[in-house]
Amino acid sequence: MGSLQLKSIRKAFGDHEVLKGIDLEVNDGEFVIFVGPSGCGKSTLLRVIAGLEDATSGSVRIDGAEVINTPPAKRGIAMVFQSYALYPHLTVKDNMGLGLKQAGTDKAQIEARVAKASGMLSLDPYLARRPAELSGGQRQRVAIGRAIVREPKLFLFDEPLSNLDAALRVQTRLEIAGLHRRLKATMIYVTHDQVEAMTLADKIVVLNAGAVEQIGSPMDLYNKPANLFVAGFIGSPQMNFISSERLPELAQTGVKTIGIRPEHIALSRESGEWKSKVINAEHLGADTILYLETEVTGLLTVRLFGEHRYTADDIVFATPDRTSLHRFDANDRAML
Numbered sequence: 001m002g003s004l005q006l007k008s009i010r011k012a013f014g015d016h017e018v019l020k021g022i023d024l025e026v027n028d029g030e031f032v033i034f035v036g037p038s039g040c041g042k043s044t045l046l047r048v049i050a051g052l053e054d055a056t057s058g059s060v061r062i063d064g065a066e067v068i069n070t071p072p073a074k075r076g077i078a079m080v081f082q083s084y085a086l087y088p089h090l091t092v093k094d095n096m097g098l099g100l101k102q103a104g105t106d107k108a109q110i111e112a113r114v115a116k117a118s119g120m121l122s123l124d125p126y127l128a129r130r131p132a133e134l135s136g137g138q139r140q141r142v143a144i145g146r147a148i149v150r151e152p153k154l155f156l157f158d159e160p161l162s163n164l165d166a167a168l169r170v171q172t173r174l175e176i177a178g179l180h181r182r183l184k185a186t187m188i189y190v191t192h193d194q195v196e197a198m199t200l201a202d203k204i205v206v207l208n209a210g211a212v213e214q215i216g217s218p219m220d221l222y223n224k225p226a227n228l229f230v231a232g233f234i235g236s237p238q239m240n241f242i243s244s245e246r247l248p249e250l251a252q253t254g255v256k257t258i259g260i261r262p263e264h265i266a267l268s269r270e271s272g273e274w275k276s277k278v279i280n281a282e283h284l285g286a287d288t289i290l291y292l293e294t295e296v297t298g299l300l301t302v303r304l305f306g307e308h309r310y311t312a313d314d315i316v317f318a319t320p321d322r323t324s325l326h327r328f329d330a331n332d333r334a335m336l
């Protein structure tokens with residue numbers, strides 16, 4: 001039980017409007033990810049949902065009931081922040097149980113719920129330790145455990161993994177995916193990490209300057225971005241944008257910009273459509289990313305699978321996959 005509906009959420013700090021009318025439906029059990037540039041209002045929106053920030057206007061419904069005047073503790077929400085904010089003098093076990101203790105939950109119940117969460121998060125060996133005796137990843141798991149024991153209707157995560165190193169991020173990301181499957185709880189999760197967004201989300205919400213640009217499944221956003229902003233935001237390296245004036249043969253009437261993802265361009269030393277010079281080559285092992293100066297299109301990023309021995313100043317020929325082009329009109333909207 002944890003559906004959420006936002007209607008026309010507006011939030012201003014003074015005369016600076018940070019959220020400009022957000023509408024969103026989250027189904028029970030869904031994993032929804034908010035992405036968008038720094039300062040676009042992701043954390044503010046989470047805080048409005050949690051009740052930590054009052055909206056200037058609009059409606060927040062949880063399981064159909066209006067909660068806009070309900071205090072945070074009564075909304076059935078648990079929030080996990082980037083900074084774990086654990087109590088340094090309490091053990092892992094007491095950190096996890098503290099919220100329940102403060103809510104007057106009886107001791108046996110607290111014991112049982114902490115034990116269950118601890119098992120789920122592989123924290124059993126650490127229950128007697130204090131936060132200073134844990135790694136960053138273990139501390140983050142304790143913060144998640146503290147949210148789980150409250151059995152909320154809705155979990156809110158604000159960049160929970162951004163303090164972790166790369167390997168631990170992957171591990172914790174998989175744990176969160178597993179946790180979502182087991183708990184079947186509704187989760188809303190803010191991240192700057194493309195891979196987290198693409199792999200965890202049932203639904204991604206792309207925010208820009210306080211407004212929703214597009215809502216859709218990861219593959220919808222990747223394959224059918226609604227506009228230039230989403231096309232450029234989802235996918236790494238970024239989609240190439242080329243003015244249609246440079247490519248009249250690929251542009252139908254009304255097309256202002258043509259988009260081509262770096263992974264949809266083939267490269268050859270012998271022949272192809274666009275003669276180019278390699279400006280820089282990034283050899284990542286699994287992938288090779290090439291930055292080209294191309295006679296027809298200007299700068300072009302190309303992503304090849306595996307290792308390719310191109311280096312700066314090589315002359316190559318780039319050929320776009322014509323079935324994977326994106327076309328945008330003068331208002332930067334995708335044309336179908």
Ligand SMILES: Nc1ncnc2c1ncn2[C@@H]1O[C@H](COP(=O)(O)OP(=O)(O)OP(=O)(O)O)[C@@H](O)[C@H]1O
Nearest residue numbers: 013016018036037038039040041042043044045192
């Ligand atoms: N309490 C506040 N008073 C005034 N302005 C605020 C306050 N909190 C946030 N803002 C402003 O609101 C805007 C949105 O902030 P918010 O923290 O929601 O962004 P964000 O999308 O979470 O960014 P980031 O990705 O950097 O975390 C920013 O311009 C920020 O400066």
Ligand SMILES: [Mg+2]
Nearest residue numbers: 042043044158
């Ligand atoms: Mg934020």
